Amino acid sequence: MKEHAAPVTRAWVLHPDIKNDKDRRNARMALDEAVSLAHALPGLEVVGDTIVPLPRPHAGALFGTGKIEELRALFEAQEIELVLVDGPVTPVQQRNLEKTWKVKLLDRTGLILEIFSDRAATREGVLQVEMAHLSYQRTRLVRAWTHLERQRGGLGFVGGPGETQIEADRRAIDEQLVRLRRQLDKVVRTRELHRKARAKVPYPIVALVGYTNAGKSTLFNRLTGADVMAKDMLFATLDPTMRAVRLSTGADVILSDTVGFISDLPTELVAAFRATLEEVLAADVVVHVRDISHPESDEQAKDVRTILESLGVAEDTTQIELWNKLDRLEPEEIEAVRQRAARDPAVHAVSALTGEGLDDFLEAVTEALDGERLRDDLVLGFDEGRKRAWLFEKGLVESERQEEDGYVISVHWSARDRARFEAMDKD
Template sequence: MEHERTRTRAWVLHPEIKSDSGRREAAPALDEAIALAAALPDLDVIGSNVVRLPKAHAGMLFGSGKIEELAGILKANEVELVLIDGSVSPVQQRNLEKAWKVKILDRTGLILEIFSDRAATREGVLQVEMAALSYQRTRLVRAWTHLERQRGGLGFVGGPGETQIEADRRAIDDQLVRLRRQLDKVVKTRTLHRASRAKVPYPIVALVGYTNAGKSTLFNRLTGAEVMAKDMLFATLDPTMRRVQIPDGPEVILSDTVGFISDLPTELVAAFRATLEEVLAADVILHVRDISHDESKQQAADVEAILASLGVDENRARIEVWNKLDQLPAEDAEARRQRAEREDGIHAISALTGEGLDGLLADIAEQLQGVRHEELLKLTFAEGKQRAWLFREDLVQSEEQTETGFDITVLWTDRQKAKFERL
């Protein structure tokens, strides 16, 4: 009989800090944190609760009375790991671990752990390792050497003990340099692939959205592919691309991306920039929303904030896709359909049943009017800004230097041409 992996007994805490003006609703935030924990196969979440605080305590996060009360609960339930849905400083982490005699993992650590568990491509693995090292460099409370072993998880959950901080920091910096070099190679290859794709006039349609909004289900429905699509946070991590023929429209490349989440760790936004570059290069962005979720509006705002931080042009063609109509009561679903019909750029659909997809595809075809065409531009040396923009947008097919400047062959849409002319 195969040896069963030991599951770690975990408890989830969501600190609701009154002095934090940007705080989220406690109940849905706790639910999301539990769902995050459930995304790790080695964890057994045996309990959870919201902890209300007037303000965060610098050294321990919680006040002494609350720490004592929680210590009793954790001991009685034989908890081995406490997941704190928020940011925990290295000092707070050390102090809480001493007080409760359990391991502590904050929101960033938990998301990194999930990403580590899911990364399938070389690029994904490298990005997670870099993000984990950047995160760990700020704490240095455990050895980083777990990154060397064949892994399922980063080892935050069951890693080794304290190490010499200076040696650790040096080792982490060396490892980061090495990983950066490897990632640069992977990114170069990716850029070459993208450049070769650009030579074929296929527009790119990128799916973005909050994690578990149903992007992969929609991707599978439109492409006939079999991308992992589960009712689980971060089911898709590595980008997947397929060619799709739009009825009465062009052939496009459809790109499925990693799901976003509120308070996405900055280490991860930086590390996954290369993966999300597919979104930057997209001709149309489909923002998929789980319209049946209580926090759908807040989730949409979080996605928009991350797109803005990535530098996605707000003038880029965008369609909002209200997914999961099938999960709403009939009356609510009908109200959403009617509102989507009244407003431009919104489609109410069910990726699961296929409802509303014909209208969505017709809209994509319309947005892509004037599919990419080739054009020769003659720029002077003084038009360096325009030339740089063409390269930045991945539009250049070939370039020749002349006596007065550059002859540049570009492949672009009418929309991109109009934007260039406004420069």
């Protein structure tokens, strides 16, 4: 029996190049990234893409009337069903453009949410995505648009034929959000138990972070032999993949591969995925993987650092920069990158694909971990059971003896562990 091919949605990508935007990016690079985002969503055929210069956004429809009509004719001729706008689109702008163009429209946030919906694998990841999606849809409930039927098919929308329906939809979304939060609380408690179990294993956590498509999953696979999905595709990894591994240097670590960051990631998504990125917050070493062959590598690195700061990654956490994808550079460029990297001991030029430079990088990870760990003797009173339990839970205790006034505990810990321990007095 012959299987029917999955339906394909014909899509067009637009990048509004707004002249008065203080955070304006290189339009061609931004459009290329938006097209890569579109390719990350199954079932889409990107038929074409356009940069639309704009002095400023028009409140009612984003673009001017002449450009809207020009694009309408283009979309009609190309039989476009979905338009992806690389930037924010208000609910009113979306409604007006959909009505004029007779297409479905997604802005950047909507597209990223659809990709997250498709990629999320763990129970918590799925719940976080659903909550972010519902919160986003709640803001898009506007008066009815009647030219399209309300079909989801992977590219969904919540709406209704009037104010009464809008209010009903909004109430239904709020009720669903409450239900999802309850489910999420249960999942988070389960993860907390798993995290405590891991804390008893005295392995430091090494977290791989970086701009999406920087090569983190390829590096993870090479270091662990794991079969983690590693495609040349944005957002190929959405849930942290944790694995306890022995590095070639002999060090035992827990390696964490995380979702790729991206510029202009909506703040509600950063918040929604904070729990998904919690392993980064707990990491002893953060490895920032960069695609050094990308023309906007410096801008991407800046975006990653901004998100790490917003997540609350401690300043005293050791960070190593990995300038990846040397294999994509010309020989003279490779030498220049090596010389630049050699000036900073926290930077290593590598190729996760070929393995070049990884031995030196792994030695640096080992040194960072060994350098952080030190031994102390602590005296705890019998009334300080919480602090004593924390030390055992973290696997930091080497020996303990009981004396008349309390416990004398020998610990082997990092400066960061010691700071956390001392902060417990302030709780």
